[in-house]
Amino acid sequence: NAGVTQTPKFQVLKTGQSMTLQCAQDMNHNSMYWYRQDPGMGLRLIYYSASEGTTDKGEVPNGYNVSRLNKREFSLRLESAAPSQTSVYFCASSERTAPDTQYFGPGTRLTVL
Amino acid sequence: GDSVTQMEGPVTLSEEAFLTINCTYTATGYPSLFWYVQYPGEGLQLLLKATKADDKGSNKGFEATYRKETTSFHLEKGSVQVSDSAVYFCALGTSGTYKYIFGTGTRLKVLA
Numbered sequence: 001n002a003g004v005t006q007t008p009k010f011q012v013l014k015t016g017q018s019m020t021l022q023c024a025q026d027m028n029h030n031s032m033y034w035y036r037q038d039p040g041m042g043l044r045l046i047y048y049s050a051s052e053g054t055t056d057k058g059e060v061p062n063g064y065n066v067s068r069l070n071k072r073e074f075s076l077r078l079e080s081a082a083p084s085q086t087s088v089y090f091c092a093s094s095e096r097t098a099p100d101t102q103y104f105g106p107g108t109r110l111t112v113l
Numbered sequence: 114g115d116s117v118t119q120m121e122g123p124v125t126l127s128e129e130a131f132l133t134i135n136c137t138y139t140a141t142g143y144p145s146l147f148w149y150v151q152y153p154g155e156g157l158q159l160l161l162k163a164t165k166a167d168d169k170g171s172n173k174g175f176e177a178t179y180r181k182e183t184t185s186f187h188l189e190k191g192s193v194q195v196s197d198s199a200v201y202f203c204a205l206g207t208s209g210t211y212k213y214i215f216g217t218g219t220r221l222k223v224l225a
Contacts, residue, residue, distance in 0.1 A: 040217060043202070090156055101162060107156050
């Protein structure tokens with residue numbers, strides 16, 4: 001039982017490049033989330049998907065897009081990367097929306113030069 | 114809006130010392146409260162949770178009590194081990210909002 005998986009683990013981009021972060025969960029959870037973690041700022045919600053077929057903006061959505069491909073997969077896309085998007089990105093899932101327990105992936109460390 | 118405030122770190126303790134990490138919250142509804150732990154290079158994992166006032170969450174020797182009157186959910190452990198070294202996050206989630214609010218995290222370092 002893998003839980004929540006994320007790819008890649010590490011990525012270095014140049015300013016203006018695009019990339020997609022992949023996330024998948026095998027717990028049959030309805031809700032999925034993308035967070036970024038920056039020093040001294042905790043976790044900030046980028047986008048979430050309360051259920052398959054729906055997505056909504058979180059606290060810091062600018063510069064990102066998401067796709068809930070199916071119940072298992074939730075991807076995060078950076079169309080034109082900027083140095084301010086250097087961060088660690090975490091995907092999470094929960095059976096239902098708040099206040100159910102969230103389960104987190106191992107993270108993707110992204111550096112934008 | 115809803116918020117979570119937890120004590121600044123880092124907290125450095127000797128093995129077998131008593132641990133308290135303070136967490137207070139503001140919320141308009143009736144949130145559930147969580148403590149998550151993040152070990153180096155890993156994602157967050159649930160440590161314990163409480164869903165209503167006066168509930169006590171406990172796991173691996175850690176405890177926290179949901180205090181509505183003081184809007185607090187302080188994390189405690191009677192005797193820490195080197196393996197407890199990690200970053201601890203306090204969080205809340207309120208039904209109907211679809212969102213979770215996390216504190217900024219408190220880094221704990223336990224010395225042998």
